[in-house]
Amino acid sequence: MSIEEENFQKNDNFKLTMLPGAFAKRMRTCVVWQFIRFMVLNIKMLIVVSKSH
Amino acid sequence: MARLVVLGGGVAGHTAATFAAKWLGKEHEVVVVTPNSKWNWIPSNIWVGVGQMKKEEVVFELAPVYKKAGVIYKQAKAVSLNPEGKDTSDKPFVTIEYTQEGKVGESEDVEYDYLINATGPKLNFDATPGLGDGSGQMGTNTVSVCTAEHAVHASHELEKCIQKMKDGERQKILVGTGHGTCTCQGAAFEYIFNVEHELKKAGVRDMADIKWISNESFLGDFGMGGLHMKVGGYVVSSKIFAESLYAERNVEWLIGAHTSKVEEGKIEYELLDGTTGEETFDFAMLLPPFSGVGLKAYAKDGSDITESIFAPNGFMKVDANYDAGAYENWKASDWPKTYQSPAYKNIFAAGIAFAPPHLMSKPMQSPNGTPINPTPPRTGMPSGIIGKAVAHTVCDLITQGEGAHLHEASMAEMGAACVASAGKGLFTGTAAAMTVYPVVPDYDKYPGTGRDTKYTFGEVGLAGHWIKHVLHHMFLYKAKLKPGWALIPE
Ligand SMILES: Cc1cc2nc3c(=O)[nH]c(=O)nc-3n(C[C@H](O)[C@H](O)[C@H](O)COP(=O)(O)OP(=O)(O)OC[C@H]3O[C@@H](n4cnc5c(N)ncnc54)[C@H](O)[C@@H]3O)c2cc1C
Numbered sequence: 388m389s390i391e392e393e394n395f396q397k398n399d400n401f402k403l404t405m406l407p408g409a410f411a412k413r414m415r416t417c418v419v420w421q422f423i424r425f426m427v428l429n430i431k432m433l434i435v436v437s438k439s440h
Numbered sequence: 441m442a443r444l445v446v447l448g449g450g451v452a453g454h455t456a457a458t459f460a461a462k463w464l465g466k467e468h469e470v471v472v473v474t475p476n477s478k479w480n481w482i483p484s485n486i487w488v489g490v491g492q493m494k495k496e497e498v499v500f501e502l503a504p505v506y507k508k509a510g511v512i513y514k515q516a517k518a519v520s521l522n523p524e525g526k527d528t529s530d531k532p533f534v535t536i537e538y539t540q541e542g543k544v545g546e547s548e549d550v551e552y553d554y555l556i557n558a559t560g561p562k563l564n565f566d567a568t569p570g571l572g573d574g575s576g577q578m579g580t581n582t583v584s585v586c587t588a589e590h591a592v593h594a595s596h597e598l599e600k601c602i603q604k605m606k607d608g609e610r611q612k613i614l615v616g617t618g619h620g621t622c623t624c625q626g627a628a629f630e631y632i633f634n635v636e637h638e639l640k641k642a643g644v645r646d647m648a649d650i651k652w653i654s655n656e657s658f659l660g661d662f663g664m665g666g667l668h669m670k671v672g673g674y675v676v677s678s679k680i681f682a683e684s685l686y687a688e689r690n691v692e693w694l695i696g697a698h699t700s701k702v703e704e705g706k707i708e709y710e711l712l713d714g715t716t717g718e719e720t721f722d723f724a725m726l727l728p729p730f731s732g733v734g735l736k737a738y739a740k741d742g743s744d745i746t747e748s749i750f751a752p753n754g755f756m757k758v759d760a761n762y763d764a765g766a767y768e769n770w771k772a773s774d775w776p777k778t779y780q781s782p783a784y785k786n787i788f789a790a791g792i793a794f795a796p797p798h799l800m801s802k803p804m805q806s807p808n809g810t811p812i813n814p815t816p817p818r819t820g821m822p823s824g825i826i827g828k829a830v831a832h833t834v835c836d837l838i839t840q841g842e843g844a845h846l847h848e849a850s851m852a853e854m855g856a857a858c859v860a861s862a863g864k865g866l867f868t869g870t871a872a873a874m875t876v877y878p879v880v881p882d883y884d885k886y887p888g889t890g891r892d893t894k895y896t897f898g899e900v901g902l903a904g905h906w907i908k909h910v911l912h913h914m915f916l917y918k919a920k921l922k923p924g925w926a927l928i929p930e
Contacts, residue, residue, distance in 0.1 A: 394687055404683035415870055415901040424903035428873050432857040432907070435875040435895050436929045439825060439854035 442468045442838045445534060445552035447518045447735075449474030449502055451482070451820050452791025452827035453558030454919055455930060460831040461509045462926060468838055470510070471550060475517040475539040477502060479919055480588050483820060484912050486630045488591035489725070490638045491599060492864045495588045498916075505921055514550070515540035517733075518559065521749065522549075523784040524740040532786070554834045557756050557789045558827060561730035563587075564619075570702030571618045571728060581702045582618065582724040585631055594725060598635065601723040605644035611722040614707070616653035618726030620698030620812040623663045625654055626819070628727050629682075630861045635725075636689050637863025637870075652686065652693040653719065653726075655812050657712060657804050659683050659693055663814035665801045667876050668889035669898045675889070681898060685862070685872070694719070696804070698812045699726060714807035730792065730815065732756070748783050755795035757782060762797055770798055772852035772882035779830050780846060786837075788830045791823035800880055820915075821856045822879055824930025825849050852880040855895055859908040862900065871904030 389409065395402045407415070414420050444464070446457040449472050461470040478499040487493040506513035516536040523532045533549040563586050565572030565579060573579045583594035601611050615632040617625065632652055639645045652659075660666050660682030667678045686693055696712035707724070710716045732754020737746045751757055758781060761774040774797040781787040789795075796816045804813045818826075829849035836844035855877030862870045875897055881890025889896075918928040 390688065394690060397687075397690060398692060400683070400693065401687035404680060404687045406684060406688050416868060418867065418902070421902040421906070424899070424901055425906050428899070428903055428907060431895075431897065432873075432875055435855040435857055435877050436821075438877065438895065439821070439856075440929060 442553040443471060443551065444468065444554045444556065444834050444838070445471045445473065445550055446556045446558060447473050447534065448558035448560055448791075448793065449476070449479060450558060450560045450791065450823075452560070452793070452823040453556065454479060455824045455827035456556050456558060456790055456831040457506075457511050458509055458921060459828050459926070460835055461511045463831070463835040464838065466510060469512060471512040471514060471552075472506060473514045473516050473518050473534070473536050473550065474502070475515065477515055477540070478588075479505070481912060481916050481919070482586075483908075485585045485588055485591040486627065486634055486861055487864055488588060489583075489585035489594040489598070489631060490634045490864070491595040492634075492638070495592050499588050500916065500920060505919070509921055514538070514548075516548070518735055519547070520736040520738060521555070521787075522738050522740075523749070523787060526740060526742075532784075553786060554837065555787045556827075556830055556834065557735070557787065557793045558791050559733045559735065560792045562733045562754065563728045564731045565728040567621075567729050567731075568619045568699055568702060571699070571726060578728070579702065581704050582726045584727065585627065585725060586727065597723060598638070602639065602642050602644055604722070605639070605647035606642070609647075611648050612720060613648055613650045614653060614719060614721035614724040614726070615650070616726060617655045617697075617814075618699045618702065619729040620655045620710075620810055621815050622655055622727050622729045623815040623817045624727055624730070625656060625662050625814060626817065626858060626860055628652075628654070628725065629662075631725050632691060633685070633689060633862035634864065636691060637865075641865075650691045651719065652691055653697050653699065653707070653709065654693070654695050655698060655814055657696050657802065657813065659686065659695060661801050661814060663799075663801055663817040664876065664879065665881055665890065667874075667891055667896055668893060669874065669896045670893055671898065675893050678898070681872075685900065696812055698806070698810050702726065710806055710808065710810055710812070712804055712806055712812050732793065732795075749781060749787070751795035753795065756787075756789035756793055758789050758794045760795065760797035762795070764798055767803055771884065772878070772880050774798065775850050775852045775880050777848040777850045778833065778846040779826060779849070780833075788834065790827040790830045792818045794818075794826075818851070819856055819858060821858075821930055822849075822851050822854060825854055828930055850880075852878050852882055854878060859904050859911065861905065861908050864905065867902065869905035870900055870902055871908045872898055872900050873904035873907055874898035
């Protein structure tokens with residue numbers, strides 16, 4: 388069963404929010420994509436850090 | 441020769457002391473007074489609390505590091521300040537009580553020219569009956585991850601809980617805040633998802649009911665009044681972001697809750713609508729509320745002047761606007777910039793030790809008058825930046841004289857990078873990587889969200905976990921003053 392069919396039925400709070408679909412979930416631990424995100428996030432964080440010092 | 445005394449060797453104090461020692465050189469003295477012999481990288485206590493790291497990986501001995509830095513280290517806790525000296529001398533001093541083996545209980549008056557109070561929080565377990573043991577320590581009903589020792593204990597209790605599930609016994613797990621005025625929701629958020637991740641790894645997730653309880657009026661408030669961030673092309677409230685993660689991981693939530701009593705296996709709570717209820721548990725990690733560490737202050741004649749230096753919650757008053765009044769009048773500019781005590785110009789506070797002017801979240805109370813709202817977080821990055829700015833100020837005052845420029849580090853003008861772990865594992869781990877700018881919402885500049893959405897974002901993924909891991913090693917490296925440490929940003 389897909390995560391939305393399984394979890395949305397569990398309680399009303401859950402039903403009113405959003406859930407990642409199978410693709411979004413896979414991308415979260417896809418090493419190649421996450422390596423790119425790692426680079427992007429580091430740059431974004433460095434910008435915030437540099438604005439704060 | 442001038443002497444700077446730094447009270448507290450945590451994130452803010454350690455940063456302040458090590459930079460001050462580097463900038464002042466041997467001509468002046470830097471003294472650190474802190475009760476623990478070891479430094480703790482507190483964010484990684486979460487991983488100790490789920491058995492994924494050993495205590496030894498998150499702590500190190502302070503003495504050799506301070507020796508290398510030329511810092512005089514006193515393993516002791518500060519008890520009181522005499523900012524005007526005493527009848528026989530005008531020299532201000534701080535009274536300390538040793539905690540070092542062999543000297544326990546011995547007291548000493550340490551004179552100072554400049555003082556930085558970076559004593560962080562008192563973990564006020566006794567604010568909730570049954571959360572504490574009645575003598576200021578954590579009680580036996582719940583666990584905590586606030587110190588490395590607490591985290592080791594938490595991991596042992598979790599292990600027992602997992603074993604019971606393996607033996608076929610269903611378990612109820614409760615994680616969140618142990619009082620209506622707690623802060624640091626981010627730490628509990630990390631813990632609940634790390635526990636969930638570990639249960640999955642142990643193959644017992646189906647045997648657990650996991651529930652979040654917190655004083656936030658909405659999920660994702662985090663004590664910062666929530667935040668809006670760019671996700672997938674939308675600008676979205678952290679409420680949606682947080683609720684989505686809880687729903688995905690099948691974690692129920694109870695919010696707007698003040699935990700009023702803790703017993704073995706049961707808590708009582710009051711909600712924002714005034715109703716009360718009970719929640720049972722087999723394993724619970726509930727954070728205590730924070731207060732100041734309870735330093736006293738005395739005038740030259742020995743009279744008690746604690747109230748002129750410290751706010752009623754024990755945190756030190758600094759250059760903030762404490763008279764902002766109602767929520768509608770709050771401004772980003774209420775937040776302190778230089779962290780100088782208005783009462784004594786040679787005293788500063790850094791990190792959690794300074795008294796915030798007011799909450800960041802909207803103040804809330806139940807119809808019974810019980811305040812149920814998160815107090816403002818002062819996380820690692822702001823604490824480090826403030827510690828460094830204050831050290832800079834003190835060094836300039838020492839080397840350039842009293843007219844030197846006071847360095848500024850307002851939380852309303854700085855951002856914070858937060859990486860909230862949601863499970864550990866080189867290829868299976870995830871974390872919510874977030875940045876927020878500025879930390880304190882500024883509704884004059886950004887009337888809709890309070891923050892600059894160009895620099896406020898968040899996403900969940902393995903990359904966040906890698907960053908969290910890199911930060912663990914990087915900050916321990918920096919705190920140990922290894923080559924190039926000063927180049928690593930706070
Ligand atoms: C479990 C947990 C996880 C966290 N995770 C994160 C995270 O992922 N990212 C993040 O940015 N922040 C995180 N934080 C918050 C972060 O730890 C704090 O922001 C930071 O430690 C505050 O620094 P500080 O120097 O003000 O206080 P502390 O680091 O607590 O240091 C205070 C120091 O003062 C000492 N002290 C106490 N009393 C006295 C006394 N009377 N005299 C002298 N010294 C005294 C204490 O022993 C301690 O060494 C987390 C906090 C917790 C509890």
